[in-house]
Amino acid sequence: MSAQAPIASPFTASSTAQEVIAGIDLSGKCAVVTGGYAGLGLETVRVLRLAGAQVIVPARDLEKARRNLADMPDVRIEPLDLMDPTSIDDFAGRVLADHPTLDLLINNAGTMAGPLLRDGRGYESQFSTNVLGHFHLTCRLWPALTAAQGARVVALSSANHHADIAALLHDPNFARRPYDPWQAYAQSKAATALFAVALDALGRSKGVRAYPVHPGGIFETDLARHMDPAIAEAYGMIDKEGRPIIAPEKGWKNSQQGAATTIWAATSPMLAAIGGVYCADCNISALVEPGNQALTTNAVSPSVIDQVSAGRLWQICEQLSGVALD
Template identity: 55%
Template sequence: MSIPQAPVGSGFGAASTAEDVIHGQDLSGKVAIVTGGYSGIGLEAARVFAAAGARVIIPARDQEKAQKAIAPFPGLSLETLDLMDPASINGFADRFLTTGQPLHLLVNNAAVMANPLTRDARGYESQFSTNHLGHFQLTARLWPALLKAQGARVVAVSSRGHVFAGVDFEDPNFEHRAYDPRLAYGQSKTANALFAIALDARGKDHGISAFSLHPGGIVTTGLIRHLSSDQIGASGYVDAQGRPIIDPERNMKTIEQGAATTVWCATSRQLDGLGGVYCENCDISNAVPADSTELLGVRPWAMDPASAKRLWGLSERLTGVSIG
């Protein structure tokens, strides 16, 4: 299986916003779930889905914080979910499935980045657990609702961070190697891209397509909370006064611009029949060599179908969950 990893000329670009790409679309009657949809680019994506007519469910661990964040926006409803807790994932999925609703859009957006070594109750490293395994289990458990939609999309929010590392299939949870927060984040973001490839292959005959994406560099969200001020300053994404630099052509985006590719992947008809691809700047990304020094582009280890198949098997074993 080969992935058609090349831009389609969408007409949008790095500076496009979520509102730009959803303009004119009617999502009335559609149901969307957006993990992490109470802050940052997740909230912006959820907001524009709801404004276009969708019923949007936001699962969140911190209910008080999430309720305050979504209160100004009609069409958003809150549910309980902790992606590091398998029982919580199953509980959320069971409650949703009991309603009998189809699920048209599932946006796996929630993430942690570069945090100190933390493990879930199973002993799994927290970035791999939250960013990949939790979403893998959630998607598998919601499979009946995705089937019922008869044309669902699953969007995995990956990152340029995938350039830091592929998946270490021998030691994904840092049990036998020294923990490196950046490598752990890179591994989890590569896993997001590979997950979309494998899921799309399984969903193709059932009207379910999957996509992954890099939203852009955004330093105004809670994702960077584990970075020191020195690390943020050295990133080049803030000025001497610590203010965010906005230059979308150089991957420095506002939240509204950062949410645009998520919304494009979830709704654009330009992606019909092109599932499994990795996107950025509201278009399919270029595939670049492993040693590329390009700022953007998807690296080979994040678009390899054999690795995607291997990751799927590993994820089934680690979670005890499978589709079907």
């Protein structure tokens, strides 16, 4: 693992994705952005495209994707359901047929704190979507990522990653314990960070680096649809009228600010020789202080960048999905 400590980034919590990508030319590069038709994903697609990248957006809701991306007609939209292994295989097959190299994979799509649902295999939906689906997709796109010789994979985690890692590794699908939507979300985001750490360790010799990213708290996206407004108000995310509060210094951001760390991790030359580090506010995060698990902190728990736990999580994903890196 590379050193998990801040570096001299010129950007801050208030920086926008467009500011971060200024001066970076992605002409001739190809990017896949899951969930790239709403919220943070839409802003991520917009700025990657402006920098010259060819962008592919996999979408479960094709009508919504076409509507939201109507002003970007050169963005390629393809069907994909992250909870459906066959859909993932079909999507990857179409991409690989046309793109022998893939420079950027942004695992941005996600679901948060919904009621208990299970996919066709019986796996809990947050783990299935946020973790297993992206694991499966990454494995299937691996030939194109390694062929790029310099590809980056960004996995969206969260400040809400403080989970019981032992419980995650022993019962990721809540088969032997009561389901709690927020506990399930936290463990999925802990697992997302562990996935990126493991991927970086496996990929660095092949030119692939990976980064778990905390975008900040963004209430104006579809991700917050299951959140009780009273909880959001108590945390300072919205005012009494239900309007999002934008205070990046406190961790609450708009979509342009929220996509900035994704873009920084995906494109910054400052990370050319660094990978496997958890990033927030366009920088490498510090380690969390003992006892501080506040959702507004940008620091990372040592438990979600632990190499041993990352390796175990990777093995579990292989077992549950039935896929592995080629």
